[in-house]
Amino acid sequence: MDQAQASETTAMAGRGVTWAVFLLSGGAIGFEILLMRLLSVALGQYFAALVISLALLGIGAGGSxxxxxxxxxxxxxxxxxxLLACGFGLAALAMTSLALARAVDFTPQALVWDPSRFQTLVAIYCFLALPFVFSGAGIGLxxxxxxxxxxxxxxxxxxxxGxxxxxxLAAFMWAKPEACMPWVLLVGMAAGAVYLLGQAGPRNTRAGLAVLGLGVTLALLTPVHWATPVPGQYRPLAKALLLPGARITAERSGPMGWVAVVESDIPIRHAPGMSLNSPYDLPDQAAIFRDGGSLGVITRDTGSAEDLAxxxxxxxxxxxxxxxxxxxxVLDAGGGFAxxxxxxxxxxxxxxxxxDSRILDMVTAEYAEFSGNxxxxxxxxTEIAHGRAFLEQSKGGFGLIMLRG
Structure with a gap:
């Protein structure tokens, strides 16, 4: 091989590894965001913050x-x-499925009275850190x-x-988080394929195309339910669904979370601070949950003064x-109770x-008549904004500010 050919081969290899690292890095960060969404449903939003630490642990372990x-x-x-790039994609799918399966019977609060639950926590942590071991080692290599x-x-x-x-986050606007998991698998496999395609020689080209084809096939055939988060048995939504005849009657999924509305044959009651000696009856209510945590209720209003007495x-x-x-x-208005x-x-x-505009959509669509519009x-x-951002831009003039959903 003369000097010109060697230089061209080196340039091709450089371009191949550059695009491969681009895909691998983007896939790792995207997977981190995806894990936060999945764990928010399975274990709660505060626990999901641990994703940052397990990602750092995995990347550090890969570098070591x-x-x-x-x-x-x-x-x-x-x-x-x-192998490291493909290992990231495959491990992301496999380890997430295993971790979510273990998370169903786990609750962080149980660590206080049952130290043996630390074994489950460590298992979940190690499962989810493994994909980042592959990505960290691949980028470092x-x-x-x-x-x-x-x-x-x-x-x-x-x-x-970046x-x-x-x-x-943009993908969450059109697809549920579990539907995004096959794409993480595909990105990892694509990173390995792009690297191979960037190397000189027909053998590397054939190998790259084979890896890419395998990645597309696995992404298309992977069952979505493998990565579907199930709220842990101690989560408020899981408890609500134990009521007789409980059912999810409406749901939305987006970047801000999975919102579900639950109704049941046993009346749902939400009247914070109301005395048990109160003579008033409560109207029908539907409970709202975000990522399995309680968010408030939608209250029936038929227009009768007695309903809201x-x-x-x-x-x-x-x-x-x-x-x-x-x-x-009213900040964080939710289902409109306040x-x-x-x-x-x-x-x-x-x-x-x-x-969250999706909550307003549900109240004004499926529950428009129920809530009395x-x-x-x-x-x-109505304003679609975070409370703090709205207050910073507001001119004021409010006599009362209610900080509740």
Whole structure:
């Protein structure tokens, strides 16, 4: 091979590993975001924050393993890098399925009274860290084996990571999180294929096309339920579904979470602070859950004053008695309970701020008649925003601000 051919081969290898690192880095960050969504449903939003630490653990472990076998891996980079990239995709699917299966019977609170649950926690942690071991070792190997292209590889790593998170969040707008798992598998396999296709020779080309074809096939054939999160048995949604005749009557999924509405044959009751001696009956209510955690209720309003008379017996009736006819701001309005309460007590106008548009969609669509069209009344204005962001831009003028859903 003359010098020109050698230079061209080196350039091709550099381009191949650059795009492979781009895909591998983006896939790893996207997978991290996906795990947060899945674990939010299975174990709760606070537990999902551990994904950051397990990702760092896995990447660090991958780098440590690479340091121990650096020379061996560099000599066999044409074989080892594709295996690490493909291993990331395959491990992401397999380990997530195993971790979610173990999470069904696990609750973080049980660690207080049952130390043996730490074994389950460690198992979940190790399962989910393994894909990041592959991605960390793969990116580290690329940087070590191709020092002439280190700037390009590092740039691809940063750009891939920067795009991986927003692309995964965008995917949540059209697909449930579990439906995104096969794409993580495909991205890992594609990274291995792109690396092989970037190497000179028909043998590498055939191998790259075979790996890519295998990845597409596995992504298309992978059952979605393998990565479907099930709320743990101690989660509020799991408890609500134990009621006789309990059923999910409406649901939405998006970047802000999975929202489900539950009705049951046994009446659902939500009246915070109401005395057990209260003479009022409560109307029918449907419970709202986000990622398996309680979010509030949608209350039936038939237009009869008797239906909402129980609102006079709640502690939150006092502010309205002190500020009659006030302009009311409700933050995190949710199913509209606090909005309905403000209207019942004679608020002049209610501004309902809710960050998740899908909740408003459910209340104004499937539950429009049930809720008495609470969000579409002339006295109500809805805003899609986070409470803090809305307050920073608001001109004020509210007599009451209700911090509840």
């Amino acid at each position: 393993l690479l340091a121990l076998a650096r020379s061996w891996a560099i000599r066999r980079v044409r074989l080892v890098f594709p 690329a940087l070590s084996a191709f020092p002439r292209h280190i700037a390009r590889i590092y740039r691809a790593d940063l750009v891939g990571a 795009l991986g998170a927003p692309l995964m 129980f609102l006079d017996a709640l502690p939150t009736a006092l502010p309205y008695a002190l500020r009659p006819g006030a302009e009311v701001l 909005v309905m309460e403000a209207l019942h007590h004679g608020a002049a106008h209610v501004t309902a701020v809710e960050p 609470v969000y579409t009344r002339s006295q109500v204005t």
